[in-house]
Amino acid sequence: MLGGKATKEHVAEVSHELKLDRPLPLQYLTFVAGATHGDLGESIILQRPVSGIVSERIGPSMFLLVYATLIGVVLALPLGIVSALRRNRPVDHGIRLLTLVAFAMPSFWLGLLLIRTFSLDLGLFPVSGYGSGFFGHVRA
Template identity: 55%
Template sequence: MARYIMQRLALGVVVLWGLASLVFFILHLVPGDPVRQALGGRASEETVAKVRADLGLDRPLLAQYQSFLADLIHGDLGRSIALNASVTDILGQRLPPSLLLLGYALLIAVLIGVPLGIWSALRPNGAADHGIRLITTFIYGMPAFWLGLMLALFFGLKLGWFPVSGYEDGAAGALRSLTLPALTMGCALIVIITRTLRSNLIQVLGSDFIEAARSRGFSEHRIVFGHAMRNAVIPTITVLATLLAYLIGGTVVIESVFRIPGTGSLLVQSIFQRDYQMVQAIAVLAGIVVVTASFATDLLHAALDPRVRIQR
């Protein structure tokens, strides 16, 4: 098990290095001067040159790359060109709403998707199964921004249950503000969880060891939740970890629609302002979240299925 963990950690480090390098070179290949963009057209050449020197942008590209990696290893994310503040301090303020939004969306998806998947699998091709598949297909076909607007129109403006934009202070206020955005993001995940769990559970319930358990007189509840779910949930967890990158990308749209002051909306703002340091930091941070979730999924997969760690 220790060897397996070390292999996954090494792979995660390589992935993060590749991501950071790719983001760095792509941003520096984009035409234009971020310093002049931040200072405005009226800034003198002397001022522009001084700011570029202070930020190290006047050095050769490879020297900038080496400094970028060295600072990243030491946890220094640099200084925002557009906001003239520490990137770490800015992200410290904008990261909590985004992380809470991601966790909230995952929670909603699991609480709704898992029961629907089990219900559908236990009654395949029945009225409930057909209804669940029809509804999930309809939801999956909706664009996220349109679904968010419809939810805001109905639950926010018509019923007045939740705010349609902004971010309130305090735990209760934050949950109220993030309910509609989280539900918007979670709807697509509900579909994936329901469909994946249904398919896997039907397959497992038809396997030989389940028939053997039935022949020994085990109750259906014990068979489903004690034996079948353990095997059916592994592919579902893997799919969820893969979709985390989709969720992170979805925050860009959702936070813009609901005006949530998170990293997604900050990324859009930084791209338009050509804020290299901020875009690099957000991209690397997103990569860390995805790699960490993938690593945790691999460990959970190995814990649930010992054959995984034995084969590697």
């Protein structure tokens, strides 16, 4: 923030402004007390309350959470039923192998593979973006 050539006075001033001159347990308790009331502090970069920044961006994250959960249930339920009905048969082994590989693979790598397959190779979805409305979000 201040750079390598900051004077001790500047460091002390900024430490006081950010309340870093207090003992660490007191800093933590102050943060937790504020967080329980929705006060997550102020962003050093944006100079705005963090709770406001989070609330502005929570919508797309919640949409993604619900949509991914629905897709997971729609895929997992039939696969689980088929696997249970065809126990110890090739289709059961295939489903178990597929789930083992999916869970063992790092999520960021699986995400990149899915983006490449469905966005770049098949052209079903854009690589990035966020539209308006349910189908706009999916197609964006």
